[in-house]
Amino acid sequence: MIPASLIPLPTNADIARRVERIELPWNRHGVDPFGIDRAELARLYTLLGFFYHRYFDVKVYGAHNVPPRGRAMLVGNHSGGWALDAVMVIASAFFDLEPPRLAQGMAEKFMQRMPFLAWFTSRIGQFTGLPENAVRLLEEDRLVLVFPEGARGTAKLYRDRDSLVGFGTGFVRLALQTGAPIVPFAFVGGGEAIPTVVNLYKLGRMIGIPYVPVTPWGAAIPLPVTLQILYGAPIVLEGNPHDTDDVIIKHVDRVKARIAALIVQARELRDGKRREAELDLS
């Protein structure tokens, strides 16, 4: 059968066996009720494995803070270019957790409009970021990956790479509604990998994506640099998910401050101003 993607990605046998250990309700065809396909996940992680282990130098701290089972939300910062951060966190949840977990991102809407991308993202569990999808996944005790900065975050230029732009409030309401703990994380290095000098919004609109990032060498092909992921201790929020925004924003600010503190630590670690033993991930 011709794969709908027409991309003949290879599958590593060890990775395929590890995919079997992801705790999802597979049917006889290796497909779960959301259409996630085990064979496609094995292809994905085989591809990601190369970038995660060989191309980039990915350093992960505090992976024990991600619950091995049950609902949880990974909430972190975008670091510029395109969603390299999301891709690496998805890889990290697979390669660094025991048992491996599928981090399901809340994707931008344009992805479902693009041929191949729509097909591939649907089969690997990266769905459009709608509250309905997120609630359903969390109620099924899945691991949901959220970047509250949204597309504003991926559009950060090089100089803003470690800053945080405005957070949406939806993720807090989701956490309150579903009782899912929030695992804050910092992602540092994306800006160095894809140092964006300008984003072409008009060209993006013409081809159906939000913008086209441009680096000093033109295309946004990432450099093989060090990437850091710091997972902080889970935050369990309490309150009414239907509170007014001024109440919700307090929770948002708490999570945002935690992520900002993690970014600072990652930066200090990167610049040699802090040792790994001095990290505060609690």
Next chain:
Amino acid sequence: MRVLVTGIAGALGREVATRLVARGHEVVGVDVRPWYHPPDGVRVVQADIRKRPAEDVFRTMRPEGLVHMATVTHLTHRSRERFRINLGGTQAVFDHCNAYGVEQAVFVGRHTYYGAGPDSALYHTEAEPPMAVHAFPELSDLVAADLYAGSALWRYPVIDTSVLRLCYTLGPLRQGTLAAFLRGPRVPTILGFDPLFHFIHEFDAADAIVLALERRLRGVYNVSGPPPVPLSVIVRETGRTSIPLPAALVRPLLGRFGLPKLPPGALEHVKYPIVLDSTAFRRATGFVHAYDEDATMSAFRGRPGDPV
């Protein structure tokens, strides 16, 4: 219970009628199409549900239960005629239900009510508005009929009305929208898209309709069978060959080279999924599907060499 079934001569209508009789109900059917040899206990009146002879059935039989399945779903049907049958027919049937004392009415609608699109949630719940009108205007009559049937809940509060939004049916009868789409050996798919399709075995669908009637279900309910399956898996498991075509090419090719004829709006349904959350129906009726996705697909496929 005395039960009137409209659209009884359709494949699903016959299954429902057969089950009702087997469970001791008295069944009269109305359909413009003939049913030449109905089983004992089933009486069929060949008439248009919008016309006087159909009303006479209500008047003389005085049914306690009604199953309304006389909706045209074939997209090849001319749309003005479809609109008249689907909406005018539904209006007439509910008016008669009110006038002649029907206690329980079941409207069998379609899950395509929700519409398919890139920005809709994967699983649909009953409270969602119909997005199909915008993306797929050819379906507007079915959407209108669904909403009109639902309005019977407040217009005729003494009638227990249930509106069922049934996902695609599939199985040995090989009738219905999905079966028509899969009829030929080659199935057109859109290059780069592989949506989930939600289907239920034809026999399970008939059981669900009977259950809604017997349990005196009231309200709007999604009805689905096993979890959804990607279109590529359906094509493979039913022994078909997928012909992936670029979206821009599909439109002019439809209806030619053995590919099914579909209106442009239907392409959205081949690109994007419509998946149902049927928890409410299962909870209210205790419904459990008997056929899983594999049994359903192989029942549709039949034995090798069977005529398709």
